[in-house]
Every structure is written in C-alpha cells, then in structure tokens.
Amino acid sequence: MALIVQKYGGSSVSDAESIKRVAKRIAESKRAGNDVVVVVSAMGDTTDELLDLAQQVTPAPPQRELDILLTAGERISMSLLAMAINNLGIKAKSFTGQQAGVITDAVHGKAHIVDVVPSRVRETIEKGAVAIVAGFQGVTRDTNDVTTLGRGGSDTTAVALAAGLGADVCEIYSDVDGVFTADPRIVPAARKVERLTYEEMLEMAASGAKILHLRCVEYGRRYDVPIHVRSSFSGKEGTLVTNRPLTAENGEELPMEDPIITGVAHDRSEAKITVVGVPDVPGTAARIFEVVATAGANIDMIVQNVSAAQTGLTDISFTLPEGDVPGTLAALKAAQDELKYDSLQFDDQVGKLSLVGAGMKSSPGVSAKLFGALRDAGINIEMISTSEIRISVVTREDSLDDAVRAVHTAFGLDGETEAVVYAGTGR
Amino acid sequence: MALIVQKYGGSSVSDAESIKRVAKRIAESKRAGNDVVVVVSAMGDTTDELLDLAQQVTPAPPQRELDILLTAGERISMSLLAMAINNLGIKAKSFTGQQAGVITDAVHGKAHIVDVVPSRVRETIEKGAVAIVAGFQGVTRDTNDVTTLGRGGSDTTAVALAAGLGADVCEIYSDVDGVFTADPRIVPAARKVERLTYEEMLEMAASGAKILHLRCVEYGRRYDVPIHVRSSFSGKEGTLVTNRPLTAENGEELPMEDPIITGVAHDRSEAKITVVGVPDVPGTAARIFEVVATAGANIDMIVQNVSAAQTGLTDISFTLPEGDVPGTLAALKAAQDELKYDSLQFDDQVGKLSLVGAGMKSSPGVSAKLFGALRDAGINIEMISTSEIRISVVTREDSLDDAVRAVHTAFGLDGETEAVVYAGTGR
Known part of the structure; x- marks a missing residue:
C-alpha cells in the first residue's frame, strides 16, 4: 500500500462532468489499496x-483582498470533488490551505511555503478517507491571513504536501500525457520522455516548458519527492521525475546516444532590452545590473558586444520576462546621467530555444550540431547562453517554431507517431 | 462618533456596479465620522x-462539503467590496467568519452562533479602517470546520457582531425601504412602519414577513441591539426595531388608534395535515404530537374538531412548513396502529394571514373587526390562533391576497402614496 498525492489542474475539473470523471480516477486509486491525498486547482x-x-x-x-478573492476558486472545486467522491461510496x-496546514510567508500573491503541518490530512487518511486539499493557497502563521502562491502554486502545494506526508509519489495530472521532447503543438513528432532527473526538469521548466513550474520541481528535488507527470484524460503512464538518471545500472534502458538529450524547450514570454552606447570601462556592466536589480527584474541572458575601438563605447543586451520591462526601462531611464549611455532599445519579438540534456557541456559536438541545424534552417542566432545541461539561443519570435522543429529533428528526437494534445492548461 | 454595523444582502451586491455603489454608501458613513463594520452576503x-x-x-x-462550497460566495463578495472601498481612498x-471570530456549533447547514470573538474586527476599526465580514458563515471551535447559519444567516451574523462589538446600531440593508404594514407587492397602499418593538417584529417575522429572519430579531432582543431596516437603493430612513414602544413618553408621536396595529403579515409556505377519525380519549392528541415531534416538524397552528357524540371520533388538523410534510406523514403512517386514526389528509393550498400589534388580546373589538372584514370580503376562515400581540387565520391560498388587502383597509393602515418595491431579495 502506497501513499499517493495526486494533483489535478483546472482543465481536469472544468465542469461537473469532469469533476465526476476525476472522482472516479481517485476512487480507483483508493480501491487499489492506496492512501490518497488530492490537491486541486x-x-x-x-x-x-x-x-x-x-x-x-x-x-x-x-493584494491581500485579491488573495481572498482568488482562493474562493479552490473552495468551490475542492468541495464539489469531495462530494463527487462521497457519491461513489468512498x-x-x-x-483549505489553512486547514491542511500550509503555512506561508506574508508575500500576498506570490507567497512561499515555509512549513507544512498536515495533521488533519494525516488523520483523515488514517481513518481510511480521501483528503482533498485546496491548491495554490496557504495561510500566514502569525496573522492567520490567506495567501496565494502565484504561478504554479497548486503543483507546489502538491509536492510540499507529499514531502510533509512522506508520500511515495506525487502525481501531477494535467491535459498532456507527460513531458515531451518538445511542445507537441509545434513538433507533432515529439516523443514522451519516460524519466528525467530533477536537474533536467528544472532546466526544461526554466527554459519555458510549461508542464511543471520551477518552484514545484525545486521543492521536489530538495525533499526528494518522485514526481509523476501524467494525463487525467488518457490514463497512460506519464513521465517520472526523480533523482535517478536513466542508466543501465538501475536496470533501465540505456539512452540511444551519449550525451542524453532530454528535449527542446521554448519560451515566447521574454523580451530583450539593449542599452546602447555604454562607456566600455570596468564596472559599467555591474552598475547597469545593480540598477536593473532594484527594479526587481529577473534577468535571463546577457550579451555584451565587442567595444568599437575608435569610440570606446559598447552595447549591452539582456533578456527578461515581458512583465518586468516597464519597471526596468523606468529604472534605467532614471539612471541615465550616472550610467552615461546613449539610448535604450526594447524588443518583445524574441523567442528562446533551449536544448536540455545531461553531459552536454563536455560534448562540444552538441553545440556545433545545434548551430548547424539552425543555420541549415536559415535561422539567425541573436544571443547564446549555456549551462551544465542546457544550451539556449535567442532568435526572432516568428522563426522560433521552425527552429524548434529543426533542432528536434537534428538530434534524432522525432518519434514515429504523433503526440496527442488535449485542450486547455491548468493552474 | 458611533459604531455602526451595516449588512448588505445579495441583491445589493449583485454585480461590480452595485458593489461600487454600496462601497460609496459605506464610505459616506465612514467619512461622516463613524466606525463602520460591514457584513455582506x-x-x-x-x-x-x-x-x-x-x-x-x-x-x-x-453537509460539511456543502458548507465549504457555499461559503465561497461571501469570500468573493467580501473581497470585492473591500477592494472597492480601498479604491475610494478608505x-x-x-x-471570513472564522477570522471575524464567529464561533458556531457543528450543525452544518443551520449552525447556531455560540460565541463571537471579534478581536481582529475591533483592531481593524481601531486603526481607522472599515472591516468587511462574511455573513452566513462561522467556524466550529474544536475542529476548525466551516459552517453556515442557514436561512437569514447574514442578518444573524450582523446582529451577533453588533452585540459582540457593542455597536450603537445594526443597519440591515435590502431592496425594500423598511418594514411595511403589509407586503407592498400585494397591498400597494401599504405604509412603512417607523418603529417596532422586538416582540412585534418577531410576530411579523414568524407570521411570514420576509424582511428580517426570526433568529436575527431574537438575537437583537436578547442583546438589545437596535436594528435599523433600510434600503440600499433609496437612502431613506427605514424602520427601527428596538425595545422601546412608540409612546408619547419618549417624545414620539402617539399612535393613531389604540391598540397599535403594526401590520398584516402573510405566509404561503405552510401546509395543513388533518388526522381523520381519531378516538376522542385523553392523551390522544399528546401522542399524535409526540410522533410529529420525532419527525422534527415545527408545528404552527392546531385545531381539534368537536367530537361527534355518536362515534366518539374527532379530527385534528395542524399547519407546518411544506418542507416538513413528507417526514411527518411518514411518521404518522408508521404509528397508525397505535394512534388508531382512520386516515390522513394533506392540503398545501392554504394561506395564513396574521394581524400583529401591541395590546390586541385585551381589545376584543380587534378580532371582531378582523373576522367582519374577512366575512365582508367573502373569505372563509379555516383555522384561528391568537397570541398576546397577534391573531392568525388560515384561508384558502388563492384568496390570501384579497384577505390581506381587506384587513389592511379595515384597520385603517392604507397610506396615501404607493410603496416603492425593488426587484430581488437578499440572503
């Protein structure tokens, strides 16, 4: 008998019929002899x-009132789901997040979980019942105020609860069958990945793969909670995210080639800011990014042009989430006298492609193959950054889909059958 | 500076526009120098x-899950209302009921308030802010479970909170201007009553006047909270319910006549059950109503026919809420052998008219005038019951409106202008 935490996103519980369908799935898990805790969006x-x-x-x-307002949503779905399960004789x-002991800091709208004290949840499963917990929400310890966890919040609730309960696995149900080698809506030949390490999943998530949020994967890695990403529509086995890489030693298939390419992620949600005509003297870049940091922006990639010898000036470009652009431009503008740059350029028509996989940095062939595939497809590279297990490039946004397909094919990731895509996405 | 508790029903906050309108009204009360606590449906x-x-x-x-589901409703209205007030610079x-310290018993769906500990509400008003509290909901002390208060719940929350805070007045806003001498939809000439005692209001509420729920008035009487019933649409003075009758001594107008007739209430929500052919021996009626009590029915009026000498049998009729009929019939059926009656009759086409006012029982002319007015209007009386300040009669449901109009006119209650009626009703 296992203890399973299951999380269902908004698209899995969009109306009374789908709530009843999810209730049946939960009842099956329970009747199979498992203890089941459910987190719902x-x-x-x-x-x-x-x-x-x-x-x-x-x-x-x-923000405090907005959090109270938004948490009404899970209150509705969780009580309806509990009713539907009771109706099946279980x-x-x-x-609520509070009743389940999800304690957070007081940063309304994007609170972080600081503790999980799931005593009532544990009591409930010990009595043989299913516990349904509201995702996305928590409560502050001191003031008893309701908070929400921001993007990916329900996934984070599920993994945190799984960690707090010592669950055997955290199943994240959504409308896709698992993690794919690329977005199946762009690359129909994308294949489902059977198993990933937390690190690979983190790089995929950070690179724009929407399937699991960064915070949830980080939480899973820290507390070593196996995360099983699967579909509430198909019932198929999905993708397992654990700390064990796919190797011959643990009795599983060897990868087809070395290094192991996990997949191709993409991201359209970033923009590029270029600071034009910056004096190329030591410390300038540092000052620019101090100013940017005060605006609260999350910088992703940075490129500094080679300085033109005759002027002593250079350009510095960086990418950041589109939502952070207005504040960042305002902060740079206010510091123009000190930073002594000529002008600011802003470009939201950029796309980012990332190739993720283990052991990439030690295989120089990988980046050569990547750049070659993009060149053959006629796609211009504007910026490049690399990490231990990821290479990212920035292209024009309108050539991003072509780029993803070209790279997916070049690395032999195309499968033989088309991936199935369902409508909608969860919270 | 006064401390005012204001309660707004569902029809007063039906969309974003009406929420903004209510916010303005609250802001006016606050800017006039009052401390304001708001309860919202x-x-x-x-x-x-x-x-x-x-x-x-x-x-x-x-029921536990239904309560969690339903309390999502106030969560939405209360947070939106708080946002709208903040937007006006206040x-x-x-x-929530829990955060406001509304402690109830554990009877889900119709919980009773057992304590009010509004420390956070008090802190909020002491800091000069408006506190918005979810009506209709509370929390159990031991298990921290969410409960709802049943019909009239938000009104009860408001009066209980006013009592707990020692407020100067509890204003109940709805879509009517106050308590009328009869339902203005039936009697266009009905007049607004300026002032009522708790007892008169209780009789009106128990007799079918929908404006305030019985529980809320009982709470107000027990803790002596003045209740001001008024409209959120018109801004006019409404009806004040207190423990002070309208007399010359407290410097207010003397009533037009003596006894003081408060108004004519009516109720279509009851049904009549007749137990036919009951042996007319001592203790029979008692056993019948013991059986009825085990079914949980709230009996209103009872009539026992004079026994027919030759058979020694009698009929016993009683009225009760329509919803209690099925359970009561089943309980009586199951006890037929013991109770030895012939048959059961059930009638849901009955209507009840009640004349409410102080000092009625001591004025024999009142009942004579009432019965005369009904006779002149050609309306048959099926059952009669009286209390210190009320006379109720049961008629055919389809002649109830005519009966209300005839009695209203006979007692000189008709006003000179038509009452204004707004659409919808609150929770």
Missing part, C-alpha cells in the same frame, strides 16, 4: 473570471 | 448557482 476559467471581476471594481486591488473530506 | 444568485453545481455532482452532498479589510 480552481475549476477551468474561474480564476480569470474572478480577476476580471476585481478589475471591474478597481484598477489596483490590494469517504472524502476537503480542506 | 454572496453576490446575487451565487448561492443558487453553487447549489446547482452541487446537485450536478451528487444528489446528496455531505482602508478596508475583509474577514
């Missing part, structure tokens, strides 16, 4: 509808 | 929509 578009209501009331809602009780 | 039809979702998932939802914070 808000139904379908509930969160967007609530945000829209808030916008109708005020252009700048206080006892189920639902718990 | 779920938006418009939210509760019905959530109940409908639950019905789609299961025909018999567990600080406002919203609190």
